[in-house]
Amino acid sequence: MTGDVLNDFCIQAATVNGSGSQSSNLVITKALHHMGIPVAAKNVFPSNIEGQPTWYDIRVTPQGYQARKRTVDILIAMNPATWERDVANVRPGGAVIHEAALPRFGAADRDDVSWYPVPFARLAREKLEAKPDLRKYLQNMIYVGVLAELIGLDPAAVEQGVRDQFRTKPKAADLNLAAVQIGVDYTRENLVKTDPFRVAPMDGTRGTVLLDGNRAAALGSLMAGCTVLAWYPITPSSSLCEAFIDYAERYRVDAATGERRFAAIQAEDELAAIGIVLGAEWAGARAMTATSGPGISLMAELTGLGYYAEIPAVIFDIQRVGPSTGLPTRTMQGDLSFVHTLSHGDTRHPVLLPGTVLEVYEDAQRSFDVADRLQTPVFVLSDLDLGMNLWMTAPLPYTERAVDRGKVLDAEALEQVTEWARYRDVDGDGIPYRTLPGTANPRAAYFTRGSGHDEQALYTEDPDVYAANVDRLRRKIEGARTLLPAPLVEEAGNRVAICAYGSTHHAVVEARHQLADHGVETDYLRIRGLPLHPAVAEFIARHDRVYVAEQNRDGQMEALLRQELPGELADRLRSIRHFNGVPIDAEAISDPVLAGEQAQREPAEHQAVDAHRVPVA
Amino acid sequence: MAVAIEKLNRLGLNRDDYKGAHTTLCAGCGHNSITNHIVKALYDSAIEPHLIAKMSGIGCSSKAAAYFVEHAHGFNGAHGRMPSLATGAKLANRDLVVFGVSGDGDTASIGLGQYCHMIRRNLDMTYIIENNGVYGLTKGQSSATADLGSRPKRGPANRYEQIDISALAIELGASFVARSFSGDGKQLVPLIQAALAHRGTGVLDVISPCVTFNDHEGSTKSYAYVKDHDAPVNTPDYIAPLEEITVDYEPGTGQDVELHDGSHILLRKIGPDHDARDRMAAMRLLFEARQSGEIVTGLLYVNPEADDLCTREALTSRPLAQLPVEELRPSREQWDALMAGLA
Known part of the structure; x- marks a missing residue:
């Protein structure tokens, strides 16, 4: 046994989705983080509920690199369907922890890796006092114990990882800890370590938390005062909307009356989702939707309405692989040029490009201010990798910052101005003043339309008026260059x-x-x-x-x-x-x-x- | 000296306060009649003009939202998307009186999905469909509410079944469904007022003849097609100034109405024996009328107990749009606890 490679390798768990392996992988990730070892986790999963191959890459580096690594140092092979291919991907000198029943011949017969066969199924059957359906899940927790023993995970960190994972279910935590122990015991009694990979506690995660971008986006929206969410379920953006609902139910429900200070509507499609957002913003609420490529395509129509009628909106695009349905559970930055000019005619939309979980949180808040300031739909472009994977990040800072609701005239403000026209550029920045429905001043009313309109919002097909108006819109969006964060x-x-x-x-x-x-x-x-x-x-x-x-x-x-x-x-x-x-x-x-x-x-x-x-x- | 005293409503407003821009629709268009009935209903019900949100989609009907209550915000959105825009507006400010005007193309074709889901959620709004069975703005194509076999101005007869938007609404669990005729102010005004008073989606399916493109030969099967062959046939670029069609008839009776092109429809007003709380009875009325080639009018179905969207969402009584951001953020202590849980 050697101890050559310390805190710098990549573990890949190759499992079958729907088998509960996600919990096992999260326990390993959190245990490493608790030990102070920088960790990066990438879930490469199928567009499927149960039975398809799925991989979870856990990378540790002393430098704290968060990107994926191509090489696999330690493979945990639990899936017969991908077994040969998974073994072939392990780098020479690597290690393979595997279900003992998997046959070692053909492509899976290598003499340049360390083999750790473990009879997971038999151990689960013989040693776990649980119902058969539960045993299937716990079987994967056994590999946590095997890995822990082989690489030297701190048992206390593993226990903390399990307790974190099953925070609301102490009984389940105990059962899972028992499964981990079965793996530890089996390894001690039956396996001899021949690979060089091990971990040791370090001080590389202090002051960091593990968080995915979608939760950060939800929290940013919450802090920005978003009150209306409209969405249609789609991978990889659904978890953003579900997180917003989770947090809003936690922090925005009156304990005494049960009254909610938010509305979350699961719409019939993305056409309706963006429609609800625009309707709500038109009436003065901060509203957002989150979607991915196919939903963006459907939102093209009303995004153009928002641009032309000058209605704020926030749209999170958690990009996945296109075109068409594409690879729904894989990542891409493929929507950039599409969203920037989404919809027909001359359009241009401000796009925020967060690169870290912290920036997702900041940009989520910023997007509402930009949308209100410019009175236009704003996109926040994230992707499946940033949105759904766990990232090491500084804790998100609490904000007491005031929000910028832009140029809105209320009933009182209208009294002060002698002349008001909805689409008149008063300040030379291309941004007009707006009023909200329900404003108790007869001068507040105007007629919003997606058809040609003049400064008073009245219908017109006049060539000069049309040209002047869309040129003002161009100037308005030009202002976004310095309103958005500098590179x-x-x-x-x-x-x-x-x-x-x-x-x-x-x-x-x-x-x-x-x-x-x-x-x-x-x-x-x-x-x-x-x-x-x-x-x-x-x-x-x-x-x-x-x-x-x-x-x-x-x-x-x-x-x-x-x-x-x-x-x-x-x-x-x-x-x-x-x-x-x-x-x-x-x-x-x-x-x-x-x-x-x-x-x-x-x-x-x-x-x-x-x-x-x-x-x- | 006698001075004409304007009659004022409960808010001290006169009827003119509920008028809007001049119509640009064809003279004699049923939609203009409906606009007048809307003005009267809003005036009679004394709705605060600034609290009204006028919503519409795209089409001749949807233009009408500009022709009433000038001092209310209006939103002429996108084709078939008014229900979602209205949903957002109501969620943002539940004090608004959301009033929608749509057409049969806007509702029964491009917007059918949104129409269904608005009803399913029971969004509190008045939703008028100005139903003429034809696409006017694009010059006369059949719509999905056109009768099977009816013939548009150009092109082949309609080969497809009509979608009955009232029957569909009832099937979807609508809480208020009425059908009327644009020329029947005596019936339509109180129905609009009832829809305004109703907390939920008030569907008003209003038959509204198109003076220019309504060429539905045999649109009602049981009455012979009558047409004056000498009448000027309207061309899209010349619209003859036609009178609006009005009717006045008693509940429980029928009335034969001659449309501008000489064709006829038979309206049958629902009698006092119909129990509007009985969903099955409402469906039976619609099906029986269709069998006999009649259009049954009146309040078909109402369920005042059905919770509307804002109730189902347990929304706070204050408009969401008016909540200060301080009330929308967790406290610092809550936040710190949340972050600590992620470490």
């Missing part, structure tokens, strides 16, 4: 830079370290919103080559940049595209950058590896 810039005077946005950030962090190890020092630009902040072009102007890394096939951000930048700056862009549905890893960025930089040094010989023409899948 995050890490700059040390390097000639080469990486540009990314959203969840791609975490792979960039690691890729830059890898590149530095290869002698390629890079600066970093992370875009936080659309339309682009002026600092984006300024940054690109200070660099010779900017590699734009993103998780879609067509390099959508790179295309947007090319469209907006002068040709001389556009020529400095190189595109790196990752689009196979699993979260991007660091090598998907560092490999093409290295290739591109080598080609730069030896241009004649390496033309073919221009990263722009070689998408990395």
Whole structure:
């Protein structure tokens, strides 16, 4: 037995979905976190309820890298259907904990890994006093014990992980702890450790919590004073809406009367969901919906109404793999250019691009202010990876910040103004003043319409009035450039830079370290919103080559940049595209950058590896 | 010197206070008659104009929302999407009197899903369908409420079954369903007032002849098709100034109404023997009338006990739109406990 690799490896649990393995994996994740070891968890799951293969990757690194890693160091193989393939993915020198009944021949017969056969089914049958249906779930908890014993998980941290997981069910916690112990005992009595992977307590998680982006979005919406949620269930955004309802039921229900200070409507489809949001915002409530690609497609119609009639709205797009139904449980940054100009005619919508769980929380709050300030629908683009996976993050800070409800005239304010027209640009920023239905002043009323209208909101087809109005809308949305957060810039005077946005950030962090190890020092630009902040072009102007890394096939951000930048700056862009549905890893960025930089040094010989023409899948 | 004293309602407002912009619909359009009845009903019921939210979708009917209560906010939304916009508005401010005007294309075709789900949730609003069986704004295509075999201005006869939006509403559990005729103010005004008073979705399916495109030969099977072949046939770019069609008849009786193109419909007013609380009886009335080629009018069904959406959602009595953000955030202590639980 060796102890060569400490706190730096990747565990993959290959199981069957619907078998309760999620609880086991969360216990391992939380136990590592309790031991102070930075952990990153990625759930790669099928679009299915029960019986399909599912994988859960748990990565520990002393540096706290949060991106996925391609290699598997320790495999927990519980699924006969993917057994051979799963074993083949384990790196030489790795370890395989597996159901003893799985046959070790063919692709699964390797002599360069450590084998730990465990008769999980038999142990569960013989040693667990539980009903057969429950035993199936507990069987997976046994592998927690085996792993704990093999890598040296602190038993107290494991127990804490189990107690966290079954916080409201102490009896279930005891039963699960018994299952863990069966795994520990079996390992002690029957297995000899021959792999190098182990963990030891460190101080790498202090002051952090484990949270998914969807919960952070729900909490941000709650803090922003969102009172109306309308949604249609769709993976991977449903958990955002369900979290909002959870929290609202906890914090927004009058204990004495049961009266609710929120409304959450599960609509008949996404057409109705965005309709309810716009109706509520028109009447003055903060409202939001959350959806994914297919729902965005349905919302195209009313998003255009919101833009033209100038009604605030907040739309969370938790992106998944398209086109069409696509891969519903896999991740992508494929909706960027679509949502930015969603709907027919000339439209443009502000888009927020959070890259971390903390930013999701902040942007969720910010999105309501931006929507109210600009009187227009605002998108918050997250994705399945950021939205549904657990991330290490600083605790979300409590906010007492006042909210910006924008230019709203109430009955009293109307008394003060001599003239008011719903769509008149009084302040020169393109943003008019609005009134809410129910305002007790006869001058408050106006007629909202998605058809052509003049400053008084009256119907018109006048060419000059139409043109002036939509040009004002253009100017209004231009204001979003500086209203949205400036890009995050890490700059040390390097000639080469990486540009990314959203969840791609975490792979960039690691890729830059890898590149530095290869002698390629890079600066970093992370875009936080659309339309682009002026600092984006300024940054690109200070660099010779900017590699734009993103998780879609067509390099959508790179295309947007090319469209907006002068040709001389556009020529400095190189595109790196990752689009196979699993979260991007660091090598998907560092490999093409290295290739591109080598080609730069030896241009004649390496033309073919221009990263722009070689998408990395 | 005698001065004409304007009659004021309970709020001290006169009827003109409930009027809106001038109509741009065709002269003689049934929709204009309905607008006048809406004005009278809102005036008679003394609804605060600023609390009214006028909602509509897209189509000739939906334009009508601009033609009453000028001092109320209005929202001419998107085709078939008015129910969802109205749902949001009511949730945001439950003090609003939400008043919707839709058409048969808006409700029975593109918006059928939203219509069904509005009814299912029993959104507290008045929902008038100005039902003429035809797409007017796009110049005369059949709608889903057109009778089987009726012929639009151009193109083939309607080959498909009609959707009966009143029967559908009752089937879906609607809490208030009435059918009327645009020219029957005596019946329609009180029905609108009743729908306003009702807490839930008040569906008013109002037959409203289209003067320009209503060319439904044989739209009622039992009455012979009558047509004056010398009457000017209206073309889409010339609309003859036609008089509005009005009727006045007693409950329990029928009335034959000649439409602008010379075709006829037979209205049958529900008599006092109908129990509007009896859902089965309401369905039977509709089916029997359809069998005999009649259009039955009056209050078909009402269930005043059904909880409306805001009640089902246990919404606080104050409008959500008016709650200060401080009342919407958890306390710092609650927040800290929440975060501690994630560590």
